[in-house]
Amino acid sequence: AGMGRTVVELFYDVVSPYSWLGFEVLCRYQHIWNIDLRFRPAFLGGIMQATGNKPPAMLLKRAEYMLKDIKRMAKYYQVPVKISEDDFQRVLGKSSLGAMRFITAIDMTQPQYLEPLSREFWIRFWSQVSMLCLSLTLPVPFNSNVEFEQEKGNAFGMPAVVAHFNGEPHLFFGSDRLELLGSVIGE
Numbered sequence: 001a002g003m004g005r006t007v008v009e010l011f012y013d014v015v016s017p018y019s020w021l022g023f024e025v026l027c028r029y030q031h032i033w034n035i036d037l038r039f040r041p042a043f044l045g046g047i048m049q050a051t052g053n054k055p056p057a058m059l060l061k062r063a064e065y066m067l068k069d070i071k072r073m074a075k076y077y078q079v080p081v082k083i084s085e086d087d088f089q090r091v092l093g094k095s096s097l098g099a100m101r102f103i104t105a106i107d108m109t110q111p112q113y114l115e116p117l118s119r120e121f122w123i124r125f126w127s128q129v130s131m132l133c134l135s136l137t138l139p140v141p142f143n144s145n146v147e148f149e150q151e152k153g154n155a156f157g158m159p160a161v162v163a164h165f166n167g168e169p170h171l172f173f174g175s176d177r178l179e180l181l182g183s184v185i186g187e
Contacts, residue, residue: 005036006185011160013044014103014121015096017070017081022159022175023118024079029178033187035163039114041103044158045095051156073175081126099125 010026012019023039030037048054057063067083074081099121107114161172165185172181181187 005034007038007164008035008181008185009038009040009162009164011040011042011158011162012118013042013096013158014099014118014125015044015094016158017074017083017122017126018175019044019159020081020122020126021070021073021077021079022161022178023122025077025175025178026161027115029182029187033182033185035185035187039107039118041100041107041114041118042158043097043100045097048157053156080123083126096125 008026008030010023012023014020026035026037029035056066063085067085070081070083073079074083103114103118103121106117157173159173159175161177161181163170163172163181163185170181170184172178
């Protein structure tokens with residue numbers, strides 16, 4: 001289709017292993033599909049609080065399933081996610097706000113480093129190495145990404161992918177919806 005590239009926005013938080021999976025897959029697809037991939041760091045905790053959602057790992061059966069699911073997806077997509085039951089407890093006790101502020105500051109000042117920096121945070125976070133910059137208090141606004149997600153009316157977690165196709169936004173939630181994204185945009 002000679003109508004230009006489809007803008008695809010990926011809203012993500014490094015606290016989410018599913019966001020990492022979606023991030024890596026879309027990084028690969030951007031070279032195959034006719035898309036202009038744009039990374040949108042956002043604070044998952046803010047979106048969950050605003051929508052009344054809870055981390056899925058807080059539910060025992062869902063946490064058991066997620067552990068298997070993430071390992072299966074990581075193997076399939078060849079993304080080095082290392083996850084255990086202990087990780088869920090560790091993650092539930094931490095906030096990614098400092099990390100996401102730092103990532104957003106880099107996006108605003110040195111966007112060429114956004115992709116490798118985000119990847120490095122995921123590698124460190126999900127390899128049980130202390131998360132960098134958790135205690136940073138940078139005056140970086142998050143409202144734009146959180147408000148954008150809420151305006152869509154359907155966003156309640158991450159990753160959230162918005163494809164701007166045929167003059168309208170199409171929201172997809174989850175790293176397991178990328179094939180649907182491809183179908184909608186004709187890929």
